[in-house]
Amino acid sequence: MQPSAQLEQVLKQHGQSVTAARQAVLAALQGQEPLTMGELVIRCNDIDRATVYRSVALFERLSIVQRLQAGWKYKLELSDAFHEHHHHATCLHCGQVVPLSEDPKLEAYLHDLAVAYNFTLRKHQIELSGLCATCQPTVGSL
Amino acid sequence: MQPSAQLEQVLKQHGQSVTAARQAVLAALQGQEPLTMGELVIRCNDIDRATVYRSVALFERLSIVQRLQAGWKYKLELSDAFHEHHHHATCLHCGQVVPLSEDPKLEAYLHDLAVAYNFTLRKHQIELSGLCATCQPTVGSL
DNA sequence: CATAAATTGCGACAAAGTTGCAAAAATAAT
DNA sequence: ATTATTTTTGCAACTTTGTCGCAATTTATG
Numbered sequence: 001m002q003p004s005a006q007l008e009q010v011l012k013q014h015g016q017s018v019t020a021a022r023q024a025v026l027a028a029l030q031g032q033e034p035l036t037m038g039e040l041v042i043r044c045n046d047i048d049r050a051t052v053y054r055s056v057a058l059f060e061r062l063s064i065v066q067r068l069q070a071g072w073k074y075k076l077e078l079s080d081a082f083h084e085h086h087h088h089a090t091c092l093h094c095g096q097v098v099p100l101s102e103d104p105k106l107e108a109y110l111h112d113l114a115v116a117y118n119f120t121l122r123k124h125q126i127e128l129s130g131l132c133a134t135c136q137p138t139v140g141s142l
Numbered sequence: 143m144q145p146s147a148q149l150e151q152v153l154k155q156h157g158q159s160v161t162a163a164r165q166a167v168l169a170a171l172q173g174q175e176p177l178t179m180g181e182l183v184i185r186c187n188d189i190d191r192a193t194v195y196r197s198v199a200l201f202e203r204l205s206i207v208q209r210l211q212a213g214w215k216y217k218l219e220l221s222d223a224f225h226e227h228h229h230h231a232t233c234l235h236c237g238q239v240v241p242l243s244e245d246p247k248l249e250a251y252l253h254d255l256a257v258a259y260n261f262t263l264r265k266h267q268i269e270l271s272g273l274c275a276t277c278q279p280t281v282g283s284l
Numbered sequence: 285c286a287t288a289a290a291t292t293g294c295g296a297c298a299a300a301g302t303t304g305c306a307a308a309a310a311t312a313a314t
Numbered sequence: 315a316t317t318a319t320t321t322t323t324g325c326a327a328c329t330t331t332g333t334c335g336c337a338a339t340t341t342a343t344g
Contacts (some may be wrong), residue, residue, distance in 0.1 A: 118275040133260040
């Protein structure tokens with residue numbers, strides 16, 4: 001299904017209106033790289049900042065979008081129902097975020113971990129950080 | 143070793159001064175729960191906000207402190223050299239952060255993953271989120 | 285204890301995020 | 315379709331969070 005059609009479906013399911021602003025915010029998030037809030041606001045440049053914030057808040061409540069810690073700043077990306085589920089490796093030097101492909105063994109493991117702690121798991125994130133192949137020669141010590 | 147003595151050691155190793163402000167920031171972070179920046183500033187109430195920020199920035203550079211995504215906000219806690227290494231489960235309802243005990247198998251797995259992606263791994267985080275045992279009965283759907 | 289170097293607090297500022305409310309757009313009803 | 319109702323948007327004001335330069339203070343050096 002097209003992401004835009006899927007958005008429409010999710011919004012209607014929850015009694016929320018399908019609006020141009022929300023479609024634009026989704027479209028801006030469809031690129032490969034996760035975005036900071038600031039970057040997202042810039043890419044939605046016809047839409048008021050407050051509206052972008054409200055859309056993101058709604059999208060988070062509806063699990064359309066997730067927030068991840070990339071180095072110092074947090075970034076936003078479409079969540080598992082819209083993208084393939086995956087994790088991230090962030091380069092501490094250049095800030096690039098590399099998506100890691102999913103591994104069922106790891107997923108199963110985390111599931112069991114949650115059970116052991118009596119937690120109803122809704123979502124999870126793994127964030128690796130270090131130096132990417134490109135930056136390794138450049139940086140002596142961080 | 144006492145955390146305060148360890149702080150002194152790390153600071154001197156990197157040619158940084160040992161100051162009252164930095165000791166106070168460390169002390170405030172020594173509780174069990176990770177803190178938001180705002181909470182930390184409040185607990186260091188004799189110390190100027192700017193100084194708290196500068197101390198945290200320094201502590202992050204020296205890997206004394208790490209930042210984790212807990213629900214919507216980020217929180218700060220002492221990093222592995224000061225606490226036992228561990229991961230977190232955050233309750234989406236009450237916001238409580240439960241520390242998860244370390245598992246060598248998981249750690250080894252993540253290490254291999256980084257190698258596969260040609261990444262020099264400096265640190266990593268696993269964040270589970272869901273409902274804690276206490277909140278599960280309270281909340282129908284989130 | 286004196287000197288040099290680094291850190292702190294202050295105030296002013298920039299950036300990020302929130303809120304109330306009237307206008308506009310989306311949904312529901314006729 | 316057109317109108318009525320509900321929701322969302324943009325705007326502007328505002329709060330919170332985070333940053334920066336600089337003089338005063340504290341820390342380290344000899």
